[in-house]
Structure formats: C-alpha cells, structure tokens
Amino acid sequence: MNPDIMRERQNATFDVEKLTNILDRGPEKTKRRREIESLILSDPDFQEEDPNFLSRSERYDQAVRKSAQMILKLREYGIADPEEIYCYKNIARGNHHEAMGLHFAMFLPTLYSQCDPQQSRKWLPLAESYQVVGTYAQTELGHGTHLRGLETTATYDPATQEFVLNSPTVSSIKWWPGGLGKTSNHAIVLAQLYTQGNCHGLHAFIVPIRDMNTHVPLPGIVVGDIGPKFGFNEVDNGFLKLENVRISRENMLMKYAKVEPDGTYVKPPSAKLTYGTMVFIRSMIVGESARALAKSCTIAIRYSAVRHQSEIRPGEPEPQILDYQTQQYKLFPLLAMAYAFTFVGQYMTQTYQRINEGINEGDFSELPELHALSAGLKAFTTWATNSAIEVCRMSCGGHGYSRSSALPDIYVDFTPTCTYEGENTVMMLQTARYLVKSYGQVKAGHQLSGIVSYLNEADHRSVQPQPVAARPTVVDINDLTSLVEVYKLRAAILVELAAKSIQQELQRRKSQEDAWNNSAIDLVRASDAHCHYVVVKLFTDKLGEIGDTAIHSVMSTMALLYALHGITKNSGDFLQAGLLSVPQVLQISGRIKELLSQLRPNAVALVDAFDIPDKKMNSVLGRYDGNVYENLFEWARRSPLNSTEVHESYHKYLKPLRSKL
C-alpha cells in the first residue's frame, strides 16, 4: 500500500466500518452486500477486458454476454430479492450498462402491470424465459417530454381484428429505447389509438419486431441502432419505423383500457395508475446521484492524497495536493454533498415504499407531494452531481482526462439522468407548479401539511424582502437547526417572488400560460431553493439517528459544511431576502475554511466508508491501495494502439510523405 494513503487511514478519528454500516442501514446489510459482491469479484467469468480498449461492437458484444451470464448466475445462486439483484448487477456492470436493461426495467414491469389475465398467461412465460426479449418504445425522433405530441398511430381494423401501426412522418420514428437496435425481438410501442374514426390518445401495444428464431427484422419493421453517443455505447439504443405493421387485437395491453372486437373503445378507470412508476424511477435517480458522486469523490480524494505537486514552503518536499486549500474547497463540499444525497436517497426510497403501500390500498393522498418532491429532487441532485463529477475529474489534473481514471466514464454514464425520465428544467417547473399552487392555497386561507407546510407562514410575513436592519439577526451560523430555518425562509421568499411574478404578468393582461412562461426563471429558482432546503433538512434530521459520538461529530461537520457552502454559493439570495447580514456572510467564509481544515484528516476515511470495491470503480487513480503510477503505466501498455510497435499509418502516409516533398 502507498505510504501516504496508509498514513491518512491511521489519522482518521472515527471507525470507518461503523459509518459503512450506517450507509448500508445495518451491519447485516453490509455483510450481505459484501457476500453478493464477492460472487462477482471471485468469478473468472467476470474478469473481462476494460471496455475502454474495445470497439463499439465489441463493447456491445461484451455487454450482451454479461447480461446472459448474469441471468444464469443469479438463478444458480438463487438470488431473487430485487435489492440483492440490484447489488449483484451493480458490481457486474461497473461504470456501464446492461444490454438487456430495459427488458427488466420497463418491458417486464409493464407486462406485469398492464396485461389482462389472458395476456399475462401468454406473454409472461415467454418474457421470463427470454424467448421474448423486449423494450419500451415511447420517445420519438421529434417528441420527448410532451406525450400528447407523439405521432405513432395504431388504427384498429375490425375486419381482421388487427391494429395497423404506422410511423407517419420522419419525426414519428421511435428513437432512443435501450436494447431496441439489436437486442430485442419485441417492443411495447406507445401509439395514438384510432378506432371507429376517433383518436383515444396514447396506448401501449406489444409489437413483434424480429423473428423469434432467426432474429431478422419482420416485414414492415425498419429497426436499427441510433449510432454512437457520448456514453452508453455498450447499449444499442435504437430506432423503429413502422410501415403498416399489423398486430392482433390481443396485442394491445388491456388491463385498463380496451378495444372490443367490433372496435368499441372502453376507457380506463383512472389515469393515476401509471403515475407511480415515474415517481419511483425519479426517486431512484436521487440515489444514483449519490452513488455517482460517492465514486467520483473516492477517486479524486484518494488520488489527491497520493499525488504530490508544487510547493507550499520553498525547499520542502512537494506536498500532497489534498493539503492545498483550493483542492479542499473543490472536493470537501462535494464529499459533504455525496453524504447529503445518500441520506436523501434513502429517505426517498423509504417514503416511496410507505406511500406505495397506501396506493395499493387506494390512498393516493400523498402522491402529489411525492411527485413534486421526486421531480424537483431528481433535477436538483442530478444537476449538482453532473457538475460535481467534472470538478472531481479536473481536480485530478491531466490524469483525470485519461479513461484509466474512470471519471470520463462515470460522467458520460451519469449525465443523461439530467435529461431522461423528465428533463430537469421541466421537472423543476413541475415542482414549482406544486409550490405555487400550495402558496395559493395558503393565500386562500387553507392550512398546508407536509413538506410545504412552511408556506403557511407566508401569510404572516412581510411580502417584500426586508433590509437586514429590519430583521432580528438570530441566525447562529454554527447551529444546523438555525440554518435549516434560514434555508426554509429563503425557499418561502422565492416561492412568493415567483407567485408575485405570475400575478404581475396577469395584471399586464397576459394569459395564464404566458404569465407562467414569463415567470419561468423565478419558478425554477423557487424550486431549486425548495429542494436545497429539503436536502439540508434531511441531512440535519439524519444526524439525530447517529449514535456513535465520533461519527456524529464528523457527520455534523459535513452537514455544516454542506449548509454553509450552499449559503456562500447563493449568498445573493440570503442577503437579498435580509436573512443574513453582510458580516455574517463574511463569517461564514471564514468558518468554511476552518471546517475544511477540520475535515482534512478524515477525508480518505470518509470516502473509504462508501466501501466501493476497486472493480466497481475501475479507476487506476481511485485504487484502494493508492499505487497509482505503476498501474497507470501498466494500463497504458495494454492500450490497443500498443499492440504493434510501428503503426501501419507510418508506412502508408509518413514515410511516403518525405519523397513527395
């Protein structure tokens, strides 16, 4: 082990294993997680080539092989619990994705939830035995967020009792579904349903796209890969153009809406039923943010502990770059954020489970709040993480740019979360809609409960931001409860500001819609402040659950750093609202420097606690043993460009060049 990193570990003030247990939610869970991880780590079938050395086709090949292997091994080991399956796949896939990801994440769940009993009997055995491998085709070339804009049509023909599917325009070609290009032989296609001359909106249809035996595309099906992307290149995101494709009436998913043999359309009983999945996936993404950030911080902080550079004091040895205040200021707030998002992710999972139990018993009352919360937090955490990964990468200097650092892979793998499952700006606006609506309810005399209850106070507060002098300065910048309060007031004031902007626009005789659009900047800002408040609050709440004194102490420092750093980055908001005075903002800058120094001895231990195996990170810079340079050299020598001493281009171009001059 590298002596620098060994010394770091000796200097930690807390028991790393105990913190890992807290993150896993119990020592038994840590134990079981490690058991599952060791199945992969010790399995020779998963000792594969670094995908960075492979062509796109080879990467895809590797991903399909891995998908097939995982299916067989999970059966062999008898792992069936969803959380354990996730854990197993999580290690196996490293920084990349499953070729058959959408079969599990969307195709099967949609069959489970939307097949009628007869359909279940037909399709589930086929899909569960991989005779049918499927994907979920919703997004089109010209249409994403706005579902009503989708153009694919499914027109019922009572003569043959079939639906005829078509992609009537170029912009209606299905685009993006994972596994659609090459892997799947079926797709659930979302299409506008036409029957008896009327359009009944979007419905889901099971469409066979490739021959189940030869895998050749079926007649009328134009299918393929959408080409290389920023990342996800092991996945065959695909296109699908439908040209008069006929499927049986029974291929429409009919648990809720139906089309009778004669073409009569039967409405679904409720529209809320598909709402839950979306909320679940967005809640999950909060946890994905935390994991991506934890990986990135682990790499950057371990590397910063072994990398020496420049000099602080002339003549002395080059210091570890982790000793530079600027490096600490880059990384420690992100480390605090990784912990914050981890706890928020746990909260979202638990809350989803609780509310979902209610939903299964017909209680939808808490769904709108969870929907608003998951939309905003999905945007808030993914945007923050997205920037943070790049800060981590660049904090590793040149070596961060090498694929061997894994940070480029982590980034390109993560960044789509800002766009998919609800584009972030759209998500922020959805949350804002809930906030403004809630604010309106308060103004109308209602009393709110839940996470927006702070808006109840709106009525009692002065509407205009006040100058500092007019507010009693009671904020204690070292007290988290006091800081939660400040974040809350900031959110309340920004919600109010956004609501007032809409009012002003309406007074200028703008329509409701234009007023909304002309206030969108303020609305996003209000949502952002709301989410920031929620994160600070949940991090603070979590401290109450931590019994171990040493861990409580270091986690409190992290929470304080997260809260104070957020204030300095948004100090205009707090000053503008009169929530903090100028001297307080200056004090906070000074306090942050102290917190950085306090955290310095625990930095490596705090990333060790995430307990991410080397194999999962696939990062030479982030290795647990800190032996970076010899392994970088080792890795580089395996680069395919080094398979020959003299590249053929020398003989083709360079040597002939001389004689042509």
Added chain:
Amino acid sequence: MNPDIMRERQNATFDVEKLTNILDRGPEKTKRRREIESLILSDPDFQEEDPNFLSRSERYDQAVRKSAQMILKLREYGIADPEEIYCYKNIARGNHHEAMGLHFAMFLPTLYSQCDPQQSRKWLPLAESYQVVGTYAQTELGHGTHLRGLETTATYDPATQEFVLNSPTVSSIKWWPGGLGKTSNHAIVLAQLYTQGNCHGLHAFIVPIRDMNTHVPLPGIVVGDIGPKFGFNEVDNGFLKLENVRISRENMLMKYAKVEPDGTYVKPPSAKLTYGTMVFIRSMIVGESARALAKSCTIAIRYSAVRHQSEIRPGEPEPQILDYQTQQYKLFPLLAMAYAFTFVGQYMTQTYQRINEGINEGDFSELPELHALSAGLKAFTTWATNSAIEVCRMSCGGHGYSRSSALPDIYVDFTPTCTYEGENTVMMLQTARYLVKSYGQVKAGHQLSGIVSYLNEADHRSVQPQPVAARPTVVDINDLTSLVEVYKLRAAILVELAAKSIQQELQRRKSQEDAWNNSAIDLVRASDAHCHYVVVKLFTDKLGEIGDTAIHSVMSTMALLYALHGITKNSGDFLQAGLLSVPQVLQISGRIKELLSQLRPNAVALVDAFDIPDKKMNSVLGRYDGNVYENLFEWARRSPLNSTEVHESYHKYLKPLRSKL
C-alpha cells in the same frame, strides 16, 4: 431549408454579413477566409468518414493521413501565412486534432528559438522535410505544473562527450506529449542537467526515439501510447521511458545555456526568454474558448429554433423551444459570452503582438502584466466555456447526447484547456499574486498604470465593505459604463479582501507560504472578479468601434445582458460590497427578462454571423438548413452497428441462453 429557421432569418434586425465582417476584422478577411475554407470544402480528399464511426486505431490512421495531406496541399496552394495556415487546418480538422500537431506547435518553434547556428543548420532542414518528426516531452507521470519537480536526468559524460538520459523512477516517465506514442521519431526532452557533479536544473535535449528508416524504437527507449482518453483519441499522446540513452553533446539545445566538451556549464543570459511562448499560447486559448462557445451556441440555438415541444397555450401547436423563457435564459447569456470572449480574444492577440514587438527590442516592461492577464483570462474563459458547452448540449435534450450533435466532441476536445498550459486554479493564483503585489505597491505609495490602475483608488476607499445606505446609489443598470465601474469596484474590494486575509494569517504567526495557502479561496475569487471586470470592460470598449447602427444596437444589448447576467450570478458579491441595493438586484432580474425577449428575434442571425461552415461543426443538430430529423435518421443508418441486420452476439449468447434455462 426548414421553414422555421428561414423565418428566423427573415426576422433579423441587422445585416448578418456586416457582423461577420466585424468578427473577421474586415470584409477582405472574410473573403480570404472563405476562399481558404472552400479549398477544403471542395476537396474530395477531405470527404472522410465521421470519426465517431471509427475505432481508435482507424481514427489515428485518418488523422495521420490528414496531417500528411495538409502538408502537401498547403505547399501546393502556396499558403504560408500562419493565420491562413491556421484557418485551413481549422476547417480540415473539424472538432478533432492534428496527429502531428506538436511538431508544428512545439517541436519546430523550440528548434527555431533554442538551436545555436550549427544546430539550426543540422536540424531545421530535417524537421522541415519531415525526415525528423518531433514532439516536446516535458510533463512526467508524477509531475506537471511544478517544473523543478521533474525527475528525468541528463548526465554529461566527458569521456564520450555524451549525455546519458534516464527515467530514474516510474513517476519520471514522460507522459502526455502529443505525437509521442506512435508518430514522432524525435523528441525534445526536458531533463535535469547534471555535469561535473552538479545539477543545473531543466534543459532541453533532442533525443532520437525511433529509427529514421524503420520507425522501430531505438535501444533504451520504451515508448508507446498512453491509452484512450476522454477525447483527443485521434492523437497518440505518449509515454517515454529512457534507460541509459546516450546522445551527443550537440543534442543539447545550446543557444543560451551550454555544456563545454569538458563538462563546464555555461549559464543562459536571462530567464525571461522562455516566458513569451507560454503567454502566447495562453492568449491563444482565450480565442479557442470563444470559438468553441460560438460553435456550441450555433448548434443549440439553431436546433432550438427547429425543435418544437410541449405547449405554452393549450390546444395550440407545440412552440419552438426557443420560445421558452428558460431556454432563452440558458442560451442567450452564453451567446453574449461567446461575443464577449471573441472580442477579448482579439484584444489578447493584438496586445500580445504589440508587446512582443517590444520584447524583440529588449523591452520586457509590459510582460508581467500580460503574463498575469493571460493566465487569469485563460482560466476564466476556459472554465466558463467548459460549463457553457455542457449547458448547450443539455439544452438540446436527448439528441444533444448523440455524437451526431457534435456537442460531445466539442466538449471532450475543449475541456483539457482547463488543465493544460497551466492548470486553471494555478493560473488564477498566478494572477492573484500579481494583483496582491500591485495592491501592496499602492499601499506603499506607488501609482499603478495599466489594467490594475483601478487599485490606485484602494487607498482612498474605506476598507470594509459598506452597507448600501452609506453609499450614494449612482449605478445606472442600463448604462454599460456604470456597470463597468461596478465590476471594477467589486474586483478592487475582493483584491483587498484577499490581501487582508493574508495579513490576518501573518498576524497569527503563519509563515508567508501558509498565509498564502490559507487565503487561496479568497485569492481565486479576487482573480475571478478581476477577469470578469476585464471582460465586461473590453466588450464595452469594443462597442465604440462598431459604426453600423443596427449592429451597434444588438451588440449593446448583448453586452448589457452579459454584464447584468454576471451580476445576478454573483449578486452576493455586489450586495456584500454595498455596490448595489436589493431593489436594484430585483430590477436587474426584471431587466434580464426584457433583454431575452429583445434578443429572441435575432438569436439565429447572431449565431449565423459566426459563419461556421457545416463541415467544420459536423453537427446534425446545428445544420445551417435546419433539416435535422431526416439527417439524424440518415446518420444513424450509417452507424457501424447497423452494418449487419443480426449482430453476432445473438447467435453467441442470446439464442443459447434460452436452452440453458
């Protein structure tokens, strides 16, 4: 042409061609640029495959072929002016790099500047006829920024009149030089010179690394490619390990420092001589920021004009996404920034040329200021552009993630500028050193000139930030001169704050070095504010040169947006310093919304004025004709994964899987 984008062009309020002429610095320059560009655009030898469809080895092959072609064609066309060569290569390389880039950018210039006459006679003909293809090997696996830390040794052996070169440790292996891995047969190696038992620091040596005929690595040379990176994958950045490699005494570059045959070391006359190149390259990078940003804005804004999504008013057709306030708020400030950086880049080039003429006549007086300015602006513009490219990419939704958008390529190609030629945080601290030193001179009673002259006022100002009430509120938020003043005061106050932080640390008995490190956050912040002031000032200055009324009007709006947006993003600084009042900050938010609406009709024309040919951008989303969807489909079908209907992985893994279950 797409009707949406055609309508956008009809709505512009100014003459696009005239603005292009301003950007080119004259209509004749526009004409000549287009002539040179057309040489590439019409040349069948440059009609090549999209590199995104190639393997790394194929990409490298393509880049070498292109490099060789460019050499021949430039001779054929008789293009020899550096600016015209740049223009030609700029189009030819698209979003990628030249395989032999460092031969031209570093190897030849170093020979020109550091060979003695005898060396020039030997090496220049070889290098200019590509018998010798070279690179510049400075950075090592374990050492970057801090040159004194480099470990490679060159030990003089008077017995044979040779230097013996060694890489004594793993961390001393040369790492990163472009063209080192496969392309070059020589390298200028920076090594610690040892002679007569003493170390004389870093010197440059010409080291043959490959046989000039067979291209096979020479004895004692371990050379190869450092492996795949985030981008630059067409370039063979390499490693070089030297094992007792002997080179002749004459291979040390001896224009300045020398080693006599007996081993006597002769010092160079001045250390300032190598200073200029660094400053030149950093100044150039400011222009690179502008170009990368101009490309990204062109793509995002054109696409936002043809993409329709969701609805503002129910029942109406989906609007162009450029009509959403949030989209305008994302993109228009970046467009303003692209113009700002373009003008700053022009200023840097002109200033460099002016000061360089002085240097050639022995006048180094302005070099320190230019050094400080180029360091800070390099960091300021590259950081801002780096984030901006990603904002542009994500503003294109899912399609921005496709390689067909070119935005991933632009990002990975650009992002290393934050790290190379001086890591950005280090650069900001270098500028801060100059600012703090200048501030100290004012305090000692000196009068400053040049761009830091605003610090002269520091002595007269109250040191503590004042509450708003205590300042006369004279700022006119619609007057650029007034805003330049506000940015200037912000910079002055933050320089003062950083200087005071150092003072306080020293009073706590910290050493000068620890005081510096413990104030680094404040120092970076001061540099940032200084650079921001310079950019706002230069943009404002530029307006005075624009005669055309319509263009002056739209550029003034852009400059105002740039300045006001910068204030809202840093409103804490302005409020904290008492430079703006709370009502003013609120007014600014409102004013920004108005400016967005004002700019909306000119958005497409403003990116058209950058006049970037489609071939240079290689972006389906950014096409001049706006025909996005059909070309996306076209592009995808060419993806290598679509070369067979059924991928071999189906037969290898998916089909067999069924029988194993």
